[in-house]
Amino acid sequence: MNIDLNNLFNPQNDLDEKSTRALLKAMVGSHSSDFEYLKFKAAVGSMKELAMDETTSFKSAFATGKTMGLTKQKLISSANRYLGVLQSEGANFTEALKSQIDKNVNSRESMIAQLEERISENKRKISELEREIVTYQEKIDNVDTDIDAAQAKIDGTKERFRNSYTTITDIIKKDIELINLYL
Numbered sequence: 001m002n003i004d005l006n007n008l009f010n011p012q013n014d015l016d017e018k019s020t021r022a023l024l025k026a027m028v029g030s031h032s033s034d035f036e037y038l039k040f041k042a043a044v045g046s047m048k049e050l051a052m053d054e055t056t057s058f059k060s061a062f063a064t065g066k067t068m069g070l071t072k073q074k075l076i077s078s079a080n081r082y083l084g085v086l087q088s089e090g091a092n093f094t095e096a097l098k099s100q101i102d103k104n105v106n107s108r109e110s111m112i113a114q115l116e117e118r119i120s121e122n123k124r125k126i127s128e129l130e131r132e133i134v135t136y137q138e139k140i141d142n143v144d145t146d147i148d149a150a151q152a153k154i155d156g157t158k159e160r161f162r163n164s165y166t167t168i169t170d171i172i173k174k175d176i177e178l179i180n181l182y183l
Contacts, residue, residue, distance in 0.1 A: 003038055003039065003042045005024040005027060005028065005038070006020065006021075006024060007045075008038070008041050008042060008045060008171075009024065009167070009168045009171055010164075010167070010168075015160075015163060015164040015167055015168075016160030016161065016163065016164050018160075019157075019160050019161040019163075019164040019165070020164045020168075022089065022093075023086060023089055023164055023165060023168055024168075026085050026086070026088070026089045027082050027085055027086070029085070030081060030082060030085045032078070034068070034069070034070075034074075034078075035064075035065045035068035035069065035070045036070070036074065036075065036078035037075055037078040037079040037081075037082060037172075037175075038078075038082070039065070040061050040062070040065055040070070040075055041175060043060075043061035043064055043065070044057045044058055044061045044175075045057075046061075047060050047061055054178070054182075055182050058178055058179065058182040058183065059182060059183070062075070062179075062182075062183050072179065072183045075179055075183075076176055076179060076180070079172050079175060079176050079179070080176070082172060083169060083172055083173070086165065086168060086169055086172075089165075090165055093161055093165075097154065097157075097158060100150075100154055101154060104146075104147075104150035104151075104154065105147055105150055105151055105154075108143050108146060108147050108150070109147065111143055112140055112143050112144070115136045115139055115140050115143075116140065118136055119133050119136050119137060119140075122136070
């Protein structure tokens, strides 16, 4: 496929590169060689570059597609297939995000609870254990910093992914509305 999906779905190049690349790669994996939604969208973009209005761009691209067997139903069906691919990627991302939270946040919170318990026990011991208590307290302080950093990183990744996901799905949904309106 010689269609620049990044140009179609991220024309201002303002979406997170890694998230957008992953979503678009999944869409490429679902692409067929027929004249379908992605080729239609590229054709609409080409028409708009020729200063055609949106209605004319959609109708001209559809007329071209019809010569290759495209129907309105096939067009909408292929656009919906890409939405399904994106929804699947979104679900996979959510699972990976949960795993990262468990690995980088929850396990460290558990570690804090264990260390605090040991500190409480050591406080009741004789003074020679005070050195051990200080060591564990330092570990707790470091883990808090690690948790904050890990959570901030995960939140940033989540926000960038959601921004890419929402932008791309909104574009496809708007195109489906325009297809239904114009065709």
